[in-house]
Amino acid sequence: MTAKNCMNKKLNALIDRSQIKKTNLPTKFHFTYIAFNILLPIIIGIIIYIYFRKINPKILNYALLFVNLNQSPVYYFGGESYVPNWFVYNLPDALWAYSMTCFVVLIGIKDNLNNRLFYYIISYILILGQEILQGSLLQGTYDFYDILAINLGFFLGLYTSTTLGAHRDDC
Numbered sequence: 001m002t003a004k005n006c007m008n009k010k011l012n013a014l015i016d017r018s019q020i021k022k023t024n025l026p027t028k029f030h031f032t033y034i035a036f037n038i039l040l041p042i043i044i045g046i047i048i049y050i051y052f053r054k055i056n057p058k059i060l061n062y063a064l065l066f067v068n069l070n071q072s073p074v075y076y077f078g079g080e081s082y083v084p085n086w087f088v089y090n091l092p093d094a095l096w097a098y099s100m101t102c103f104v105v106l107i108g109i110k111d112n113l114n115n116r117l118f119y120y121i122i123s124y125i126l127i128l129g130q131e132i133l134q135g136s137l138l139q140g141t142y143d144f145y146d147i148l149a150i151n152l153g154f155f156l157g158l159y160t161s162t163t164l165g166a167h168r169d170d171c
Helices: 004-017 028-052 060-061 085-107 113-132 145-164
Strands: none
Touching: 028 145, 060 113, 085 113, 085 145, 113 145
């Protein structure tokens, strides 16, 4: 469907209220959005944790019992790394923040602007807070580059979700 046809359909729906969809069932677009913007980044981040890190978080040890997590990382060859550190340590945080942001945008898509802003602020505080609290209350190590990666993931997720159309119903 072209952009012009989509715009005409939306304008017609505004004029004639009988053309507005009566169902709240997810469309094919929503399934695609969930697959590529929420699930895929999480899966890629988990793969990076499993195969490229020396030490995995305890939650992965419990969640992935069928994987031998004590093996040496894939990215070491003869004791030297051939994968950049940002890929191994910062990219999973950016992917997680991107995925969480896309999820929050999808959940709050039908709410008014004030509620959506509240969701965005709370999710940003939670995402950033977990990194800031690492080393004191949470397991992990605080890293400034993780903060940058989280900000990149959050704002990229917010940008792509709102401009590429998580709000899109059928166009």
